[in-house]
Each structure stands twice: as C-alpha cells, then as structure tokens.
Amino acid sequence: MVYTGVCNFNSRHGCLKCTTVGEYSHQYHTVVFPNSRCPKRTNEEFRNKKYRDRLKSDTPLLKLPIDMIEDFPISDSLHLIDLGVMKRLLVGWRDGNFKNLTTKWRADDTLKVTQFLLTCKLPSEIHRSMRGLDELHHWKASEFRSFFYYLSIVILPDFMSKGPYEHFLTLFCGVTICSSLKYSSILDLSHELLLYFVENFKTYYGNYITSNIHNLVHITDEVRKFGPLNTFNSYPFENKLYCIKKMLRAGNKPLSQIAKRLTESDWNVKSKLSKAKNETNQYPVIKTNSKNRKIIDFGMFVISNKIQDKYFMTTEEEIIEVAEITDEHIKGYRIENVSDIFELPIKSSYLNMFKTGVQNGNRTTEIISFNNVSYKFVVTTNKNELYFIPLLHTLII
Known part of the structure; x- marks a missing residue:
C-alpha cells in the first residue's frame, strides 16, 4: 500500500484494517498472522500518526476528505x-x-x-x-x-x-x-x-x-x-488492460498508439450510440442462432436447450429443464426430488443450491412464461447426480 504511505502487506504490521502483528515463520519463509481478533484501525488514529510501526511516509491523500482505513478496500x-x-x-x-x-x-x-x-x-x-x-x-x-x-x-x-x-x-x-x-x-x-x-x-x-x-x-x-x-473487484480493469495491450501495433511510442486507438474507439462508440438512440432493447429477446436454435436473452443471461444453458429457477421456486422454446413461452420439465448438497455449516438450500438423481422416466411438463424465469443454474453431473448452483450474477433479491 505505497500510495497510503504505509508498509507492505507482507510486513509484520501489514494489515490495513486491524492492528494484528505478524511473525516471521522460518518454516514457511514468510510473515504469518496468527491473531485474527484484533482492534480495528481507525481513520482518526491513522491521521494522528498513532500507527508509527506501520507508517513509512506521509501521503498527499491525507489532504482529501476520505477515510484512510475504510475507503481503501482489500477484498479484491x-x-x-x-x-x-x-x-x-x-x-x-x-x-x-x-x-x-x-x-x-x-x-x-x-x-x-x-x-x-x-x-x-x-x-x-x-x-x-x-x-x-x-x-x-x-x-x-x-x-x-x-x-x-x-x-x-x-x-x-x-x-x-x-x-x-x-x-x-x-x-x-x-x-x-x-x-x-x-x-x-x-x-x-x-x-x-x-x-x-x-x-x-x-x-x-x-x-x-x-x-x-x-x-x-x-x-x-x-x-x-x-x-x-x-x-468492487479488479476483473474489469484486468480486462481493460488486455484491450489496451491489443491496441499496440509496434513497440515504438506506445502511449501515442494507445491515445490514437482510444480516439478512434471513442468515435465508433459515439456513432453506435447515435444509431441506438431510437432503439430500446426490451428484454427478454428471442433470438435464433446459426443452428436454428431459439435462445432467450434476458440481458444478464441466456436460456436455450443447450445442455449448459437449459436449467433455471422460476419465481415459484421450481427448477426447470428446458425442453422447447417458442415465441410465447418455455416448455420444460420440472426437476423432482431435490435435496441439499451439504448440511454443514448451513444447509445448501439456504444458498439456493441443490442436487438430485439423474431424471429418468415420465416427467412433469410445464409451460413457463418468460416473466416467471428468476435466475439461471450452473449444472454439473457427478456420480449420476445433478448439482444445481446459481449463476451468481443472475441472482436477484
């Protein structure tokens, strides 16, 4: 955390959030932190330089009206x-x-x-x-x-x-x-x-x-x-860094190249936005792919009859496997006899996670409105059992 004028994360006083003191481990050749229950650091004590073992130098960020402890996340x-x-x-x-x-x-x-x-x-x-x-x-x-x-x-x-x-x-x-x-x-x-x-x-x-x-x-x-x-993780920044690297066409004058490519990109974005002013995407949208397979685009996720995209939870809390998609609704099979994947430390059903045996024989068919789709599952098979785990970004309150 050089920008806040403090010592590195792997030093004895390296925790940004609490006053735990690390110990050097000769077995692992690194600093370890055996104590997890320590008083939290505070902005007031940081600004009053109470953490002398941690502070290395003053930082210009002290001039800003920010909390020098809480406003710097470590949970990336x-x-x-x-x-x-x-x-x-x-x-x-x-x-x-x-x-x-x-x-x-x-x-x-x-x-x-x-x-x-x-x-x-x-x-x-x-x-x-x-x-x-x-x-x-x-x-x-x-x-x-x-x-x-x-x-x-x-x-x-x-x-x-x-x-x-x-x-x-x-x-x-x-x-x-x-x-x-x-x-x-x-x-x-x-x-x-x-x-x-x-x-x-x-x-x-x-x-x-x-x-x-x-x-x-x-x-x-x-x-x-x-x-x-x-x-507040750094995935978007890592992805953007990849895009910036792709803009370089030679090793000479990289900043100039990136500036030009960003200018070109900015013009393209403005052009696309002007064309889309009168176009509003009302989700869900029915699409057809190259294999003539219908796909329902809900904006944050898609549903189709591909094996990895055909399981979802309804607003009535029923797990459905897609059988057929029409322009008006989804025809699917209700998954029966689901149970918890684990029961400790809490039941997996509290986290909307379930498992069941591979479904055979006659199954209940249901017609589901697009508006009744709640969120999507990631489904994997192991030892003749299906595991249903919510695709996290599709969960809604």
Missing part, C-alpha cells in the same frame, strides 16, 4: 480469493505444500479431478472452459473463480476427508454469502464462518496464515460498505 476477489486463497489451496492439495500429508491428494486422485474438470460444460456466460490440474500454474483467475463457486462442492467430497472438507465449506459459504445481494441479510453469519476458517486454518494446513488468509476476516465489513464482492 480476483487477487484475494481466486488467485490467492483458492489457488493456494489447490496447489497445496495437489503438491502437498502444506507439510500436512492428510490433505495431499494422491496422483490418481489428481488425475480423476482433472478428468472431471475437462468434462464440465459451463454456461455460455462463462467464456473460459476449465483445464486440468496439470496446467494449474497456467490457470487464469476466472478458472479459479469457476472452480471455487461452481465445481468445488461437487468434486471435493470425493477426495477430501470430512474435517478438511467441512473446513473448506466455511470458506465457500462465507464468500458466497458475500457475493450476492440476495444473501445480504446473513452477512453476520458470513463473518463468523470466515473467522472460523481462518482460526482453524492451522489445524489442517499448518501455521501458513499469510496476509491473504488473514484478510478474509475483513471481507464482510467491506461488503457492507461497498456491496457484493463482484461490484
């Missing part, structure tokens, strides 16, 4: 969770880097997880397909995100013992609650779950409580202030 899910905690856990399970052999996967377990990942069909809204664990160090943040939110609770029970898996579920439930406004009423529960995960981390993985692990205890406070995690 891309770096904290996806490329942070989730990547560290997956690498540790695969390679046994935690010095705890009880959480290390065998070679054939790793192969089975890879086979599962390669067969998963993710919805059209998730543009990057999964790769195997043999390419783990090349995974993008979005792949770790897809694994964490949609695949982990499907495949991990097959390769983890009860204790470590239930410990992981406290992280999964805590972060999921922080990822949608729909769960905002149980943010207090999320804080307790994440606190439990951090405080019991050493039980299964040793004292490797780095700044990423420690900062999990501060997520819920920032979600209360800024909104769900996806509303």
